[in-house]
Amino acid sequence: MGELAKTYNPAEHEAKLYAWWEAQGYFKPETLVAKGLVAEGAASFCVTMPPPNVTGILHLGHAIAATLEDLATRYHRMRGYDTLFLPGSDHAGIATQNVVERELAKEGLERHGLGREKFIERVWEWKAQTHARITDQHRRLGISCDWERERFTLDEGLSHAVRVAFHTLYERELIYRGPYMVNWCPRCESAISDLEVISQEQDSHLWYIRYPLANADWGVPQQEWGSGRWAEGATEFIEMATTRPETIVGDTGVAVNPEDERWGQLIGRQAVLPVSGRAIPIVGDEAVEIEFGTGAVKVTPAHDPTDYEIGARHGLDALNVLTETARMNAEAGPYAGLGRNECRRAIVADFEREGLLVKVEEHHHAVGHCERCDTVIEPRISTQWFVRTKPLAEKALDAVRSGEMRIIPARFEKIFFHWMENIRDWCISRQLWWGHRIPVWYCEECGQEWSAVEAPTTCPQCGSARIKQDSDVLDTWFSSGLWPFSTLGWPDLKSPDLQRFFPTNLRETGYDILFFWVAREAMLSLELMGRAPFSTVYLHGLIRDEHGKKISKSMPDAWKYDPLYIIEEYGTDALRYTLATSSSPGNDMSLDLRRIAGARNFANKLWQATRFILLNLAEGERVTPLAELAAEQLLLEDRWILSRLYQLTESVTQLMAAYQYGEAGRQIREFIWDEFCDWYLEAAKVRFYAIDEVAKVAPKTVLLTVLEQSLRLLHPFMPYVTEVIWQALPAEIKEGEALMIAAWPQPDAAWLDVVAEEQLALLMELVRGIRNVRAEYHVPPGKRIAALLAAGALQPLFAARRELLSSLARLDAAQLEIVAVAEPPAQAAPVVAGELVIYLPLAGMVDIAAECRRLRKSLRALEGRITGSQRKLAGPFAERAPAHIVARERALLAELQGEAAQTREQLARWE
RNA sequence: GGGCGGUUAGCUCAGUUGGCUAGAGCGCUGCGUUGACAUCGCAGAGGUCACAGGUUCAAGUCCUGUAUCGCCCACCA
Numbered sequence: 001m002g003e004l005a006k007t008y009n010p011a012e013h014e015a016k017l018y019a020w021w022e023a024q025g026y027f028k029p030e031t032l033v034a035k036g037l038v039a040e041g042a043a044s045f046c047v048t049m050p051p052p053n054v055t056g057i058l059h060l061g062h063a064i065a066a067t068l069e070d071l072a073t074r075y076h077r078m079r080g081y082d083t084l085f086l087p088g089s090d091h092a093g094i095a096t097q098n099v100v101e102r103e104l105a106k107e108g109l110e111r112h113g114l115g116r117e118k119f120i121e122r123v124w125e126w127k128a129q130t131h132a133r134i135t136d137q138h139r140r141l142g143i144s145c146d147w148e149r150e151r152f153t154l155d156e157g158l159s160h161a162v163r164v165a166f167h168t169l170y171e172r173e174l175i176y177r178g179p180y181m182v183n184w185c186p187r188c189e190s191a192i193s194d195l196e197v198i199s200q201e202q203d204s205h206l207w208y209i210r211y212p213l214a215n216a217d218w219g220v221p222q223q224e225w226g227s228g229r230w231a232e233g234a235t236e237f238i239e240m241a242t243t244r245p246e247t248i249v250g251d252t253g254v255a256v257n258p259e260d261e262r263w264g265q266l267i268g269r270q271a272v273l274p275v276s277g278r279a280i281p282i283v284g285d286e287a288v289e290i291e292f293g294t295g296a297v298k299v300t301p302a303h304d305p306t307d308y309e310i311g312a313r314h315g316l317d318a319l320n321v322l323t324e325t326a327r328m329n330a331e332a333g334p335y336a337g338l339g340r341n342e343c344r345r346a347i348v349a350d351f352e353r354e355g356l357l358v359k360v361e362e363h364h365h366a367v368g369h370c371e372r373c374d375t376v377i378e379p380r381i382s383t384q385w386f387v388r389t390k391p392l393a394e395k396a397l398d399a400v401r402s403g404e405m406r407i408i409p410a411r412f413e414k415i416f417f418h419w420m421e422n423i424r425d426w427c428i429s430r431q432l433w434w435g436h437r438i439p440v441w442y443c444e445e446c447g448q449e450w451s452a453v454e455a456p457t458t459c460p461q462c463g464s465a466r467i468k469q470d471s472d473v474l475d476t477w478f479s480s481g482l483w484p485f486s487t488l489g490w491p492d493l494k495s496p497d498l499q500r501f502f503p504t505n506l507r508e509t510g511y512d513i514l515f516f517w518v519a520r521e522a523m524l525s526l527e528l529m530g531r532a533p534f535s536t537v538y539l540h541g542l543i544r545d546e547h548g549k550k551i552s553k554s555m556p557d558a559w560k561y562d563p564l565y566i567i568e569e570y571g572t573d574a575l576r577y578t579l580a581t582s583s584s585p586g587n588d589m590s591l592d593l594r595r596i597a598g599a600r601n602f603a604n605k606l607w608q609a610t611r612f613i614l615l616n617l618a619e620g621e622r623v624t625p626l627a628e629l630a631a632e633q634l635l636l637e638d639r640w641i642l643s644r645l646y647q648l649t650e651s652v653t654q655l656m657a658a659y660q661y662g663e664a665g666r667q668i669r670e671f672i673w674d675e676f677c678d679w680y681l682e683a684a685k686v687r688f689y690a691i692d693e694v695a696k697v698a699p700k701t702v703l704l705t706v707l708e709q710s711l712r713l714l715h716p717f718m719p720y721v722t723e724v725i726w727q728a729l730p731a732e733i734k735e736g737e738a739l740m741i742a743a744w745p746q747p748d749a750a751w752l753d754v755v756a757e758e759q760l761a762l763l764m765e766l767v768r769g770i771r772n773v774r775a776e777y778h779v780p781p782g783k784r785i786a787a788l789l790a791a792g793a794l795q796p797l798f799a800a801r802r803e804l805l806s807s808l809a810r811l812d813a814a815q816l817e818i819v820a821v822a823e824p825p826a827q828a829a830p831v832v833a834g835e836l837v838i839y840l841p842l843a844g845m846v847d848i849a850a851e852c853r854r855l856r857k858s859l860r861a862l863e864g865r866i867t868g869s870q871r872k873l874a875g876p877f878a879e880r881a882p883a884h885i886v887a888r889e890r891a892l893l894a895e896l897q898g899e900a901a902q903t904r905e906q907l908a909r910w911e
Numbered sequence: 912g913g914g915c916g917g918u919u920a921g922c923u924c925a926g927u928u929g930g931c932u933a934g935a936g937c938g939c940u941g942c943g944u945u946g947a948c949a950u951c952g953c954a955g956a957g958g959u960c961a962c963a964g965g966u967u968c969a970a971g972u973c974c975u976g977u978a979u980c981g982c983c984c985a986c987c988a
Contacts, residue, residue: 004947005948007950008950009949021945030924052928069914199984199985206988240988241988242988244988245988257988278924287986287987287988288987288988289987289988291987292987292988293987293988296988297987297988298988299988300988304986304988306986306988307988308986309986349973365987365988366985379986388981409927411915411916412915414914414915414986415915415983418914418984420982420983422984422985434940485970507976511982511983512982512983515983546922546923547922547923548923548981579968581924581935582923582924582925582936583924584915584924584925584926584927587916587917587924588916588917588981588982589923589924590923590924591923592922592923592924592937594922594923594938595923595924595936595937597936597950598935598936598937598950599936599938600950601936601948601950602936602950603947603950604950604951605947605948605950605951607947607948608947608948608950608951609948610947610950611947611948612947613947614947615946615947616947658927660927662925663926663927666925666934666935669935670935677947677948678952681947682952687948689946725942732983764931768953768954771953771954772953772954772955774953774954775941775942775953775954775955776954778941778942780942780943781942781943781945781952781953782943782945810945818967826952861932865931865932869931872968872969876967876968876969877968878967878968879968880967880969881930881968881969882930884930885930885931885969888930888931889930889931890932892931899927
C-alpha cells in the first residue's frame with residue numbers, strides 16, 4: 001500500500017492483472033455463484049461475442065465491439081447478474097478460403113492443384129495461427145469473457161448444431177434445392193448471396209445494335225459471320241441497346257413494351273440473331289421501359305435476372321454461353337474459349353464490320369462485384385440450396401414490432417423492417433471447400449435425396465451403399481446465424497448453459513452486418529428456438545481515421561490505428577474509454593489519437609489522486625469507515641462531495657441501464673477530475689496540513705470512500721487502472737478481493753444534501769471571482785492577500801470554513817474578515833457572488849476606473865438577463881409553462897437581481 | 912430511383928421524453944515548478960448550433976423545404 005509509482009504505466013500492470021483475474025476464475029459465472037455474489041434466482045446476463053473471422057488480425061471495429069460488450073458484461077456482473085460473456089471465432093468460409101488462396105499464390109500454389117483435403121489442412125494451419133493472434137489481442141483488451149466456453153463455428157458441437165439446423169429446416173420445407181438464377185463469382189467459382197454482391201458505379205458504354213428481322217425478302221444469312229456481308233439483303237431491323245454485348249450469343253428473344261408505338265406491331269415477328277443466325281421471337285413485356293435506350297431489349301434468360309423473368313413469362317429458352325470461370329463456352333460459336341471481356345471487344349468489332357453497330361454511348365451504371373475478391377459477378381442459372389425466408393422474416397418482424405427484440409439506435413428498426421419486408425430467398429450453398437458440408441446425400445442407385453444429421457452409409461430408400469454427400473458447403477452466415485444458441489449447447493435443449501443463459505441479452509455489433517448476421521440470427525432463432533436470440537441489439541458505427549476516412553490496410557498511416565499499437569502507446573484503458581465515450585450508437589466515429597492521449601491522462605490523473613491520498617496515510621494506519629464518523633465531523637465540502645457522488649451514481653446507473661454508455665463515461669470523468677480532484681481534494685488539503693490531528697480523520701475517510709466508489713463506477717470503462725488502484729486501497733473502506741467482482745455502488749440517499757451543493761457552488765463562484773481579479777491585477781500566484789467578506793446570513797457558515805476559503809483563493813487567513821454586513825473599504829476590488837461580496841483591498845493596485853469598467857460590464861450583462869427574465873415571466877410563459885420551470889425562472893431572477901443590486905452598490909461608491 | 916445519417920468552438924465530437932448563460936477533449940492566449948499530478952494547475956479567448964420557413968410560452972432538440980457531405984437499398988437493358 002502506498003507504493004504507487006510516480007506515473008501510471010499500463011504495460012506494467014495489464015498482462016499481470018489479466019492473468020490474475022483469469023486465474024481467479026472471475027470470468028466464469030460459476031465462480032461468482034460459488035462466492036455467493038449472485039443471489040439465488042438472480043437474472044442472467046449473457047452476451048455472445050461476435051466471432052471474429054479467422055482471416056487476420058483484429059482492427060478497431062473489433063476493439064469497439066469487445067469494449068462495449070465487456071462494458072455491459074462488467075456492469076451486469078457488478079450488479080449481481082448471473083453473467084456470461086462467451087467468446088469465439090468464425091471459420092468465415094469464403095473469406096478465409098480466399099485469404100489462404102492468396103497465401104498459396106505466394107508460393108506459386110493453387111487450391112485445385114493441392115486438392116480438397118490438402119487445401120483444408122492448409123486452412124486449418126492458417127486458422128491455428130490467426131486464432132492465436134486474435135485471442136491474444138482480445139485478452140489485451142481486457143475483456144472478461146469465459147475462455148473455457150470459447151467456441152469455433154467449425155468445432156464438433158457447432159458443426160453438429162449446423163447439421164441439426166439444416167435437417168430441421170429441410171424437414172419443415174424451409175430449405176429447398178433447385179436451379180435458379182444466382183450471383184456467381186467466376187473467381188471464387190461459387191454462388192454467393194445477394195448480400196455478398198457489392199454494386200459499384202462504373203463508367204462503361206451503351207452499345208446500340210440492330211438485329212435483322214425475318215421477312216418475305218430475307219430470313220437466313222447467306223454469308224459467314226464476320227465477312228461483313230452477314231446481313232446482306234436484310235430489309236428490316238430492330239434496334240436495341242445493351243451494356244453486355246458478349247451475351248448476345250445467348251439471346252433467345254427480343255422484348256419490347258406492348259404499349260410502345262414504335263415497336264408494338266413487331267410483337268410476334270422473328271428477329272435473326274447475329275452470329276448464329278438463329279431465329280428468335282419478338283415478345284411484348286411490360287418490364288421493358290419505353291424511355292430507356294431504343295425501347296427494345298435483347299433477352300438473355302441465362303445471364304440476366306430480368307431477362308430470366310421475361311424468358312420465363314414467354315417460354316424462351318435459357319441458353320448458357322459462359323463457363324464457371326466466365327469464359328465463353330461452345331454455345332458461343334466463334335467466340336468459344338474467349339474471356340467475357342475479350343469476347344465483348346471481339347463481338348463489338350464484328351458488329352461494326354457487319355454494319356449492325358449503330359452507335360456507342362458513354363454509360364455510367366452499377367455493376368455487381370464479389371464482396372470478397374472484387375470480381376465482377378455473373379448472374380447465372382445454377383442448382384443451389386435456398387432458405388425460404390418469407391415465413392422466417394415474418395417472425396423476425398413480429399419480434400421487433402412486439403418489442404421482444406429492440407434495436408439501438410431505434411432508427412435501424414425501420415431499416416430492419418424494410419429489409420425483412422422485401423427479403424428474397426437466401427442462397428446458402430457455396431461451391432467452396434472451407435466450411436460445413438451440406439448434410440444431404442444422394443443415392444446413385446435410386447436417385448433418392450435426403451438430409452441427415454449423422455452421415456448415413458446406405459440409402460434409406462433402396463438400401464444401396466452407393467451414396468454420395470453433396471459436395472457444397474454452407475454459407476458461413478448459416479453457422480454464425482445459430483451462434484446465440486449453438487454456443488450454449490443447442491440442439492441439446494437440456495444443456496445447462498442453454499437453459500441458464502438463453503435467450504441472451506445483448507448483440508453488440510456494427511450496423512454494417514445487421515442484415516448479414518443479426519437478421520439471420522433473429523430468423524433462425526425464432527424458427528428453431530421459438531424466441532428472439534437476444535433482447536437488445538446495440539449497433540455501433542464504423543471507426544474512421546481522424547479525418548473521417550475509412551481505415552484500410554493500404555493507408556500509409558494505418559499502423560496508427562492498430563489496436564495493439566494504441567494499447568502499447570496509451571494503454572488499454574485509454575483505448576477503451578475513448579471508444580466507449582467518443583460517439584453515440586449507430587454513428588460513425590473519427591478516432592482522434594489526441595482523445596486517446598486525453599484518456600490516458602485521465603487514467604494518470606486518477607492515479608495521482610490516489611497517490612496523494614495514500615501518501616497522507618501513515619504506515620498501517622486504520623482508516624475510519626464513513627459509518628463510524630459523527631455527523632458533525634462532516635464539513636461543508638464533505639457533505640458536498642458525498643451529495644455529488646450520490647447524484648452521479650444515480651445518474652450513471654440510469655444511463656448504464658439505458659445503454660447510454662458514452663454519457664455515463666463522460667459524467668464519471670467529469671466528476672472525478674473536475675469535482676473530486678480539482679475541488680474536493682484541494683479542499684481536503686486544508687485539514688491535512690492543519691495541526692489538528694482529529695480534523696484529518698474525516699477527509700481521509702471521505703476521500704477514500706468517494707475514490708473507492710468512483711473506481712467501481714469507472715471500472716467497466718477502465719478495468720485495469722481501477723483494479724490496480726483498488727487493490728492498493730486500505731481494506732477498511734472496501735469489501736471483497738477484487739474490484740471486478742465488487743458490487744455496483746448503491747447510492748445512500750442520506751448523502752443527498754442540496755443545501756450543501758448550493759452553498760459550495762456559492763463558495764466556488766466566490767473563489768473563481770477572486771482568482772479572476774487576482775489574475776487581472778497580476779497578483780503573484782503565491783501572494784496571500786487580505787479580504788473582507790460580507791456574507792449576510794451565511795456569515796456563520798463561512799466563518800466556520802474560513803480556512804477553506806482562504807486556502808482555495810490564496811487569502812491571508814489572518815487578514816480575512818468575515819462579517820454579515822460590511823462597510824466597503826475605499827481601495828478594494830469587490831467580487832460579487834450571489835448576495836455575497838468579498839472586498840480585496842489591493843493596496844495601491846486598484847485601478848478605480850478599470851474596476852468601474854469591469855463592474856459596469858458585468859452589470860450590463862446582468863441587466864440584460866434580468867430584463868429577459870422579467871419579460872419572460874410577464875408573458876404567457878408564467879401560465880403556460882410547467883410550475884417547476886416557472887419557479888426556477890423566478891429563483892434565477894431573484895438571484896440575478898441580488899447580484900445586480902450588489903454590483904450597483906459597489907459602483908455607486910465610486911461614481 | 913428510393914431510404915437513412917451527418918452538418919454544433921480552429922480540430923475531433925457529446926448534447927434521448929423541447930426548459931437556467933449550448934458543453935468536453937485537444938489546440939490557442941496569459942500566468943504558474945504551492946508538499947498528487949507539467950500525462951499538471953489557475954485564469955481567459957473562441958459558436959447567428961448549415962440555410963429558409965413553421966409549430967410552441969419556449970427549438971441545437973419537433974415539422975416542412977433547400978444546400979452539402981456520406982452511407983444503405985434498388986432487375987432501367
